[in-house]
Amino acid sequence: MGTYLKVRDFSFSYPKRxxxxxxxxxxxxxxxxxxxxxxxxxxxxxxxxxLLEGLALLRENSSFGQYYIDDKNVLSEKSEKKRLIRSALMGYMPQSGGLIPYLNIKENLKFQIDISNISKKKLNLDTEDTSVLLKRSLELFDDFGLGDVLSQYPHELSIGQRQRAVFFKSICHNPKILFIDEPTSSLDPQNGDKLISVMLEVCSKYSMCVLMVTHDLLLVRKHSLSVLDYESVDAQSGMFVYRGTV
Known part of the structure; x- marks a missing residue:
């Protein structure tokens, strides 16, 4: 397989204050x-x-020189089609939240899968049987010790359970690109390490491209992750540079 996600000359400017x-x-x-x-x-x-939100097409004022997904030019598409691409091909795990509070965990998964499949149909992409995707997601919950939370609501879960549930929701529709924002910020080191291990195992199994924001360099080194690192340019700008493993 060749390059799936290709971006050139991304920038985002915060408003003047x-x-x-x-x-x-x-x-x-x-x-x-x-x-x-x-x-x-x-x-x-x-x-x-x-940066994560911009690459996930969530920041409308982001600027790109090029943005290709599977050799398709995303920049040539109108806003509505970009929204469908995001829904069909991307997963996003926010730093906090991410679960619909009035749905139980199983209902959260089903809702995400259904919405993504609707987007895939509108894009004329291959769709997957929603029951198969839901079954796979439920099996993942069982595999990682969360089978008993599926009927519970988000507020009934511990922080660690909630973070894992949000992660599994972000991948239940089988995205090709996954964006993860500070997944361990509210966890102790032991549970943070467990969560990262689960994420890497599952994402590798399903061949996802993963961009993960983190401040935990110990976990980055432990799991030998390549790094896109920030460096200051001047008082008004900074850039992110590929460093390889650290």
Whole structure:
């Protein structure tokens, strides 16, 4: 398999405040093959989450020179089709939230799968049997000790259970690209390590491209992750640079 996600010359500028210059983040180049994982690292407030949201097509004012998914030019598409691409091909695990509070966990999974399949149909992409996807998701919950939470609501779960449930919801529709924002920020080191191990195992099994924002360099080194690291350019800008493993 060749490069699945290709990005060139990404930038995002924050609005100016109090007549001061805005701040801009840059990413010159990004190429990801199926199954590859990149950790996005850098100091707090440098724009890691903004970068993730921009690449996930969640920041409308993001600028791209090129954006290709599976050799298809995403920039040539209108906003509605970009939304469908995001729903059909991408998964997103936010730093907090991510579960619909009035649905139990099984209902959360089914809703995500149904919405994604509708988008795939509108894009004329191959769809998957929703019952098969749901069955696979339920089996993953069982495999990782969460089978007994499926009938529970998000507020009834522990923090660790909730984080794992959000992760499995973000992949239940079988996305090709997964964006993860600070998954261990609310967990102790032991549970954080468990969660990262689960994520890497599952994403590798299903050959997803994974971009994960994290501040935990110990876990990055332990799991030998390649890094997209922030460096300051000047007072008004910074950029993210590929470093390989650290």
């Amino acid at each position: 109090d007549e001061k210059s805005g701040y801009t983040i840059h990413l010159n180049s990004l190429d990801m093959d199926p199954g590859s994982v990149l950790a996005v690292t850098g100091v707090s407030g440098c724009g890691k989450s903004t």
